[in-house]
Amino acid sequence: xxxxxxxxxxxxxxxxxxxxxxxxxxxxxxxxxxxxxxxxxxxxxxxxxxxxxxxxxxxxxxxxxxxxxxxxxxxxxxxxxxxxxxxxxxxxxxxxxxxxxxxxxxxxxxxxxxxxxxxxxxxxxxxxxxxxxxxxxxxxxxxxxxxxxxxxxxxxxxxxxxxxxxxxxxxxxxxxxxxxxxxxxxxxxxxxxxxxxxxxxxxxxxxxxxxxxxxxxxxxxxxxxxxxxxxxxxxxxxxxxxxxxxxxxxxxxxxxxxxxxxxxxxxxxxxxxxxxxxxxx
Numbered sequence: 001x002x003x004x005x006x007x008x009x010x011x012x013x014x015x016x017x018x019x020x021x022x023x024x025x026x027x028x029x030x031x032x033x034x035x036x037x038x039x040x041x042x043x044x045x046x047x048x049x050x051x052x053x054x055x056x057x058x059x060x061x062x063x064x065x066x067x068x069x070x071x072x073x074x075x076x077x078x079x080x081x082x083x084x085x086x087x088x089x090x091x092x093x094x095x096x097x098x099x100x101x102x103x104x105x106x107x108x109x110x111x112x113x114x115x116x117x118x119x120x121x122x123x124x125x126x127x128x129x130x131x132x133x134x135x136x137x138x139x140x141x142x143x144x145x146x147x148x149x150x151x152x153x154x155x156x157x158x159x160x161x162x163x164x165x166x167x168x169x170x171x172x173x174x175x176x177x178x179x180x181x182x183x184x185x186x187x188x189x190x191x192x193x194x195x196x197x198x199x200x201x202x203x204x205x206x207x208x209x210x211x212x213x214x215x216x217x218x219x220x221x222x223x224x225x226x227x228x229x230x231x232x233x234x235x236x237x238x239x240x241x242x243x244x245x246x247x248x249x250x251x252x253x254x255x256x257x258x259x260x261x262x263x264x265x266x267x268x269x270x271x272x273x274x275x276x277x278x279x280x281x
Contacts, residue, residue, distance in 0.1 A: 010244025
């Protein structure tokens with residue numbers, strides 16, 4: 001252990017659906033007292049170089065990552081990948097496909113909103129992505145700007161979440177496919193926000209033999225008892241407990257403030273070693 005150095009291993013920038021540029025995110029991380037930060041944008045590693053340059057100036061450690069969308073029995077089973085090889089061409093080609101699918105999905109959701117009388121300017125949505133991957137949060141922020149809803153939670157609850165009028169399912173990987181993709185690029189796969197899966201104990205037991213390295217335990221929104229239950233699942237399956245805020249922007253959702261979950265520094269070392277060990281089997 002290395003004292004009380006502060007760590008947050010799950011964050012997003014304007015490279016995907018966060019509201020801060022990678023540089024701004026590093027500046028906020030420094031301001032709130034973080035020593036290490038994992039940048040895990042959805043389906044892209046495009047923000048890492050800018051983040052690393054600013055982090056070096058500020059004396060921060062950046063843990064390079066990505067978040068892939070996977071599904072398990074119709075529930076979210078997103079997979080974080082840490083210490084991936086960004087130069088892996090096959091990996092980057094798959095990410096480019098996912099980005100294109102995200103854009104097509106937003107077009108379909110805009111069409112569904114129009115069908116119920118809410119006409120959204122696509123260019124306004126794309127502009128909010130600031131050149132990054134467009135996603136549902138950008139559509140939510142546009143609806144707020146239009147006065148249709150008052151906040152992100154209302155946008156999802158009323159229109160954008162599963163089963164709501166504008167929702168369009170996206171093509172998902174299976175958790176096994178996401179693990180294989182991350183492992184193929186030299187990374188360590190970690191199950192994100194496990195309670196979203198509906199049955200984390202069963203899923204983690206199933207995924208450990210195919211290469212799952214860890215699971216989020218200290219996740220921003222989870223109550224202490226939820227975190228403890230996940231810690232026990234991680235222990236029972238011999239996977240690395242990890243965590244982070246899932247930060248997108250300040251005051252995004254309760255519990256999602258940058259640097260809030262208490263993630264141990266040794267998590268970084270264990271994930272790095274897990275990537276190395278797998279690649280040298």
